[in-house]
Amino acid sequence: MGHLRSTLWREARCLLAERSDDGMPFDPLQNAAPVLTADIEARPVGGLGLHFGCHFADDVGYRHRHGRNDLRLTTRLTDQSNLE
Numbered sequence: 001m002g003h004l005r006s007t008l009w010r011e012a013r014c015l016l017a018e019r020s021d022d023g024m025p026f027d028p029l030q031n032a033a034p035v036l037t038a039d040i041e042a043r044p045v046g047g048l049g050l051h052f053g054c055h056f057a058d059d060v061g062y063r064h065r066h067g068r069n070d071l072r073l074t075t076r077l078t079d080q081s082n083l084e
Contacts, residue, residue, distance in 0.1 A: 010077075017053075018072045025064040028071060029054075 005020045007039045035046040057073035064070070 013077045015075045015077060016072060018070060019070050020070045022068050026069055027062045027064070029062050031061065 002021055002023050005018075007014055007016075007018045007020075028050055031047065031050075034051050035043060036051075053073050056075065058076045059072075059074040061072050061074075062070065
């Protein structure tokens with residue numbers, strides 16, 4: 001059975017989220033964007049979480065290293081961010 005790790009942390013003026021697993025190499029950023037205009041019954045299951053995560057993040061990156069898939073989303077914090 002594989003291992004999945006999810007991490008969320010703040011670094012300087014950024015909020016970072018990382019998902020890491022030891023499954024087969026798979027870059028989810030290479031998937032086609034979901035069709036948002038189709039009726040909900042006609043759309044395939046999946047893909048919306050990544051779509052919305054990428055939409056709200058300032059930077060999204062994937063890499064496969066040391067046998068792990070790492071997906072990182074970074075959001076820059078503004079002066080109006082209330083994370084104290």
